[in-house]
Amino acid sequence: MQRVDPPDDRAVSPVVGSVVLVGLALLLAATASATALGFADGLATPAPTVAQSSGTYDRYAAGGGRYTEQVVRLTHEGGDTLTVADIELVVDASDACGQTGRLVNLPAEGDDPRPTSRYVRGDDIFDNSADSVEGPIGTGDVDDDGEWSAGETAQFRLATRVCRVDSGDRLVVRVVHTPTDAVVVDQRITA
Numbered sequence: 689m690q691r692v693d694p695p696d697d698r699a700v701s702p703v704v705g706s707v708v709l710v711g712l713a714l715l716l717a718a719t720a721s722a723t724a725l726g727f728a729d730g731l732a733t734p735a736p737t738v739a740q741s742s743g744t745y746d747r748y749a750a751g752g753g754r755y756t757e758q759v760v761r762l763t764h765e766g767g768d769t770l771t772v773a774d775i776e777l778v779v780d781a782s783d784a785c786g787q788t789g790r791l792v793n794l795p796a797e798g799d800d801p802r803p804t805s806r807y808v809r810g811d812d813i814f815d816n817s818a819d820s821v822e823g824p825i826g827t828g829d830v831d832d833d834g835e836w837s838a839g840e841t842a843q844f845r846l847a848t849r850v851c852r853v854d855s856g857d858r859l860v861v862r863v864v865h866t867p868t869d870a871v872v873v874d875q876r877i878t879a
Contacts, residue, residue: 735872736770736865741873743876745760745761745877757845758851760861762842764836769836775863775872779860787813789812801820801844816847823843862875
């Protein structure tokens with residue numbers, strides 16, 4: 689009688705093992721790729737960079753007149769162009785009057801931050817009379833293209849009846865890029 693050997697399963701084991709390892713490697717690679725791509729989708733665009741800015745405070749602006757007191761000017765001197773609709777101005781006048789206000793929803797229609805419920809958050813330390821906001825943060829000027837570029841100056845007035853600024857008082861004006869919540873300008877101004 690002829691002897692029949694059982695089938696040899698040992699030769700199949702290395703092949704099956706290799707296929708399983710390749711499958712696991714592909715599964716891990718696919719999972720890692722999906723995870724990495726998912727994280728990349730969630731990354732925000734970086735905040736713009738304002739390389740340099742300057743600020744001034746004028747007790748009385750040139751030319752005199754009724755609406756020229758307590759003028760704050762902020763000049764964007766270098767760096768990326770800012771989209772005005774993406775910024776807010778935070779004015780910390782705590783040294784002068786213990787209050788902090790924020791101009792929001794810029795540009796202010798017709799250079800006038802009224803109604804204050806639309807344009808002001810925090811303390812309303814701003815002069816809300818006509819033409820109290822000028823430059824790229826308003827809409828009544830020549831340069832109201834919706835952008836604040838290097839070389840352009842934004843201007844606003846603080847209300848004398850609410851926040852009197854005396855000589856030597858410090859103001860801190862911050863420009864916040866709202867999509868990234870980054871402070872792109874942090875300007876200290878002494879009256």
